[in-house]
Amino acid sequence: MKTLKFLRLPVLLGLFFVMISAKPADDDSKQTERIHNASNVLKEFAKMKESIPHQLLEQYEGIVIIPKMINAGFGIGGKRGKGVAMVKLGNGKWSDPVFITLTGGSFGLQIGVQSVDLVLVFRDKGVLTKVKNGDFTIGGDISAAAGPVGRSSTASTDYKLQAEVYSYSRSKGLFAGISINGSNLGIDKDSNAAYYGAKATSQDIFAQATSTTEAVKTLKETLASF
16 A cells, blocks of 8 residues: 555656646637637627627727626526627727626526626727726626617617617527626736736737737637628
């Protein structure tokens, strides 16, 4: 028995060092996966019969995409999602994605739904760019409403686009009516540092469109063609 215990030590040490050496790559891959998932959310929304109107994306300046937001309870309870946020630059193009988190709130999901894809469209990009190291409460600091749906820019011509934030949620291929009021949206500083570098701030990322990674390129192309 003593011999077996002794032999286990080198094996455990080997596994320990493998885990340490793999951590940086694992961190980066998680952020890349999140960006790819955000692109897939937009692609799935685009396939739906009724989706986010083109006019809304043309007029509004910010977007948050949260794939597979987790519902921890039945109807009420803790909620948490990780996604990305982007804003329009002066030239009309979309910025590089900033990693964000959404926590708290009672979403009123129907029983049995475990996750939803969530898209938030912001009238003013300043709401996102001014978050910095803190967060803000949706429904408290800013108002949110269920977004209008349509296929073309004319689909929402008669709809007054007045809400600060419009929300769209999808579950199992169908729109899922949820409320995001009472939820906090904050900057995921650890993920931003892991992907862009330790010195990168959310303001710096929001102000540029310089990332050349394939994941970011795909996300921007998907959003631009939505």
